[in-house]
Amino acid sequence: MNATIARLLLQRFALALVTLLMVSVVVFAITNLLPGDAAEESLGQAATPEAVAALRAQFGLDQPAPLRYARWLGHLLSGNPGASLLNGKPVAVLIGQRLPSSLVLAGVTAAVSVPLALALGILSAMLSGTLFDRAVNVGTVALVSVPEFLIATLAVLLFAVKLRWLSALSHTDEIGSFTDFVRAYAMPVFTLCCVIVAQMARMTRAALLDQLDAPYVEMARLKGAGPVRVVLVHALPNAIGPIANAVALSLSYLLGGVLIVETVFNYPGIANLMVDAVTTRDIPLVQACAMIFCGAYLLLVMLADILAIVANPRLRNQ
């Protein structure tokens, strides 16, 4: 049995690696399709044909695309994705400065949102059909369908402007105490939580309700088990797999959310770095950031897959 699981896990891992490789081809293709290239761009108005040709040779842009792709991938894998076109600093250094802050933000958000979403989802499945359930349902539909920046601006309006509890920008560089930490993270984390808690709670509720339709639940009910016992003791253990799957998938929505949140609160993370890189069309930096985000996304999707397999023996036979 364990050998089967190990083989399946290896398969998923290999599949994720192949997908990541194909994603890297797409990333490279999109960012290299333009007729104009980095050489012309960086010379600007002063571009004489000779200067452009010399610079193209220096960047290796005169070589065929597959060769350039192979070289780019090699640099990326060796941890040296090149230098920023804007200020010449190594991309690895720029990202290294920002990545930890983004990971902290994601970690804090996950720590707050997962328990909250599970509680909401399980409660509304237990109280399915009641006013509470319907309120949670309408609330989560609304949260899923509004733009992140609406939630962020409403949060600023409420907590920074009206109540004056927090500053409108996140000051992560002056954290000296727990209070400072809460002040810096409260609003970004609140905004991100709104987005993913809604997703997670809906999927948790759906996974549980799915189990509640099963014959063994009806058996438990006929046996005289109360609604709380039916959900917590009978349905929940069987729904762990789909719920874990839902949690991992919902966390991948963080990747889109941080783009807006880091910008609104001027949080010094990698999403903010990428938005700046896109604005200045700093292609090497855009490529590296995009690969990090796509890698993280694939990791979460793979995790969701694996959790589903581990929790559900029937999927092991595929």
Add this chain to the structure above:
Amino acid sequence: MKRFATLPPLAMLGLVITVFWLLMTVAGPWLAPHDAAALVDDDVFGPISARFPLGSDYLGRDMLSRILFGARFTVALALSAAVLASTGGTLLGLLAATAGGWIDNILSRLLDTLISIPGKMFALMMVASFGSSAPVLIATAAIGYLPGAYRIARALAVNVQAMDFVQAARARGEGLAYITCVEILPNMIRPVLADFGLRFVFIVLLLSGLSFLSLGVQPPDADWGSLVRENIAGLSEGAPAVLVPALAIASLTIGVNLWIDNLRGAKDA
């Protein structure tokens, strides 16, 4: 008509909001009391008043007019992209399901790769490489959301294809085009329409998110996302100029969602 009258109230509300914004997209510029660029208020970030029903923006322009002109960009851009994504995805899905074999394999592999790139990442890369003109934005959203439409259409078509009436049509000797258009397509149109609505919502959120990052619709044009961005300084005064466009987007996306939820529910019933 009977079906229309028995719509649940929430779906009715969603339909009314959706139709309202569609009408505003067409008629907005004629209804707008001022030109979108006209400086009409001496006050910046003016409050809601009789003269300026939605306040004024950071330059003293009428927000109501800016919203009405902006509907063109928010609704029309997203609508064209959603139509492209859904028709493209549905056609490719139908092709993959009916042709099968290597065509199906290649299409599925290719689009699975695209689906592994989060939509916003794809959009950022496109904008970094090609700029953010309207055609680039439409193409970006259409390509980004095509794989999802493809998956759904392919799965639906594979299911419908296994039905007896399709087998019967085959046995009658009908051509592939006839079977696809007359037997398969009508039987999957409802979920495809619901999916189209969902895709429209995603695209509205994507494009307004890009504009909010100053990477979408570029000045002097402005969609609702740009309106939020350019007035963000008014947030500390609680100016309506920041919230009104954000709420306009929310009303559009929630409205469409309420309407699709009903479309889906009716399918299940």
